[in-house]
Amino acid sequence: MAKPAKTSLSVPQRRSSKQIDEPIVPEDDNDGLSPSHVRKEEGSIVWGLAILVPFAAMIAYIALIHQQTKTSSPTLDHLQGILLIPGLIPTLALTSIAPLLTYHVVKATKDAFLKKGFGGKDLLKGNSNKIPESLGLPTSIVYCLLMCSYIPFRYGMGKSDSPQRTARSLIDNADGGWSGDMHGQRDFPHHELSSYLSSLMSILSSVLLGFIDDVFDIRWRLKMPIPLLASLPMLVVYQAGHGGTSVVVPGWPTFLRTWLGARVITLGPLYHLFILLVSTFSVHSINILAGINGVEVGQALIIGISLCCNDVLYLDPRAGQPGSFASVELRDRHLFSLALLLPFCGCCVGLLTWNKFPARVFVGDTFCYFAGQVLACAGVLGHFSKTLLLFFVPQLINFALSLPQLFGLVPCPRHRVPNVDLETMSLHPSIALFTEERPAGTLAQIILQIFSALHLIKLEWREENKRKVLHSTTNLTILNAILVFRGALPLQRDASGRVENGHEKQATHKVQISERGLWWHVMLFQAFCSSVAFAVRYWIAAIVFPQ
Known part of the structure; x- marks a missing residue:
């Protein structure tokens, strides 16, 4: 794996x-923030x-x-x-x-x-x-x-045992030894x-x-x-x-x-x-x-x-x-x-x-x-462990998306976080590259094309021996999927780390989502899935699981 x-x-x-x-030693106790902001x-x-x-x-x-x-x-x-x-x-x-x-x-x-x-x-x-x-x-x-x-x-405000039992315990343990009961006191939520x-x-x-x-x-x-x-x-x-x-x-x-x-x-x-x-x-x-x-x-x-x-x-x-x-x-x-x-x-x-x-x-x-x-x-x-999973739908989606990279079907870089355009501070999907030594297999291509049809990833193909070969895919995380779904394009970089000519201009014409904006996208999606979870638990479940 x-x-x-x-x-x-x-x-x-x-x-x-x-x-x-x-x-x-930090330069400022407030991390560079003004006193008014703090x-x-x-x-x-x-x-x-x-x-x-x-x-x-x-x-x-x-x-x-x-x-x-x-x-x-x-x-x-x-x-x-x-x-x-x-x-x-x-x-x-x-x-x-x-x-x-x-x-x-x-x-x-x-x-x-x-x-x-x-x-x-x-x-x-x-x-x-x-x-x-x-x-x-x-x-x-x-x-x-x-x-x-x-x-x-x-648990410390419970009723004590009866005075008769307490007195009897004191008599039985008059030597000052431990007078407790291994079974605990009665009417206590043990x-x-x-x-x-x-x-x-x-x-x-x-x-x-x-x-x-x-x-x-x-x-x-x-x-x-x-x-x-x-x-x-x-x-x-x-x-x-x-x-x-x-x-x-x-x-x-x-x-x-x-x-x-x-x-x-x-x-x-x-x-x-x-x-x-x-x-x-x-x-x-x-x-x-x-x-x-x-x-x-x-x-x-x-x-x-x-x-x-x-x-x-x-x-x-x-x-x-x-x-x-x-x-x-x-x-x-x-x-x-x-x-x-x-x-x-x-x-x-x-x-x-x-x-x-x-x-x-x-x-x-x-x-x-x-x-x-x-x-x-x-x-x-x-x-309610089964109900608990209903509120983890975004996490389940993210896990399902990540499986091809987790199991080695798709190259998995150390950092799969989105890339940032430092001029506009907008985020763009990060990519995973296929190489000649490690090309995309048949199963990987089928899975990636399904994800691409759902607008969750962006694929890039190249010509090789007069046939199309999969060159790259955006990383398989829900953060990158949201960016792709909204229309953000990957920023291709050369060996020096600079954005290649034309790609920055192409990306600028698409939607721009900042880091704060992407956070709100994730939170709203999480809240929406929670609403769906309540509907599934208290409406659809009554239909699927009749008495």
Whole structure:
């Protein structure tokens, strides 16, 4: 298998002893930005919190007034019921402080990363300034600390055992020895807490492995199975909690259920393998869809928000009662998922402030491992792993596009990011060249011509022995595909790296998309696919999977 391209914006810098002895000191703490611009960035987060916190306080105040006055408004009754769902208020409180805390932690640590040699160059800016890298590490640390802060509010306020049992335990252990119970106290959500702790363990393992990848630049063939190891705690707890391993057979086409002789089939260990593959895919799919400022954080944020919206649909305060659309177990599963996702979205907002165009920090592989594992834990332990994949449609498309290069059918350069025209700062698709030593095979030509017919790639042919031979193709990533679909042409370069005569003029007559514009294209496409995912989950699924 060919080594896929590393699509990070930064060029990893090897840290020699000389570099460590002579650290890189940034010229300006604000990365060349004016004080007014910095104040604007900080003010945008403060402005968001200024809306969020009073709004949450207002809702809580209305609920308390309603509780005191005992009014009979159905809306207020429903609102109060939602706020009284266990663990929801601590989750909202942690979410409100996550953006500002992440912002200031990244600000305080970015120069330290640069001094230690964690810096890279932005390939699409045309300058040699080094930008701090691997700032996904402090972001993930902030998230994990917030998650640890959540534990006593959600699980430390439970009811204690009866006074009779406590007194009996003290008598039985009058020697001052340990008086606990290996089975734990009664009426306590032991499995939910174990699920929560296993999620933290898997996330922390992914953060550690991601940072090791940033430091040692692990080869792709070695890093592929890394998420499998990090997901084992999550899988064991899922199995211990009798997590479902059955799937519903589609009712359309109708012969499927007749042929299988069942409406539901049990996959057993195969379903556990599916869970591990989902975790692996969610981690690497975010890592592969990279190459422009803010795209890793942006896609993770939109997926997280989409999953939060899906969770909110099940927060029925009347769960388990007649007329409710959700059981208590179903509500608690999505509440558990929401507790993982809301603070994650808050941390992404704070990090995106630094990583958006023009990026002042790079997130590194650490963030990709961290974000993918959070989303996987929320989907798997929330028991909607199949629904989770619906929100990864752009990542699935990017993965499907990349397969010919990943499997060596098409040449795979180290960097597959788009090229930039430094005069106009517009982006153009990058290309992969076929050579006489490595021409395009028959299978590769068939696949590439299908992609070309869908306007996802641009092919260039040359004459050789009176027949057409495939000369080049645009790189097979969704970033290049969007540029090709919009009409941007590749910039052919000579051996010196200059644009060949005529190509720059030809490209100028086509649509011009800047790096910021391409980021918006990707984010809007991600949001559109999330909308389609909701339609598939709650409309089309009811048709394909009838009761």
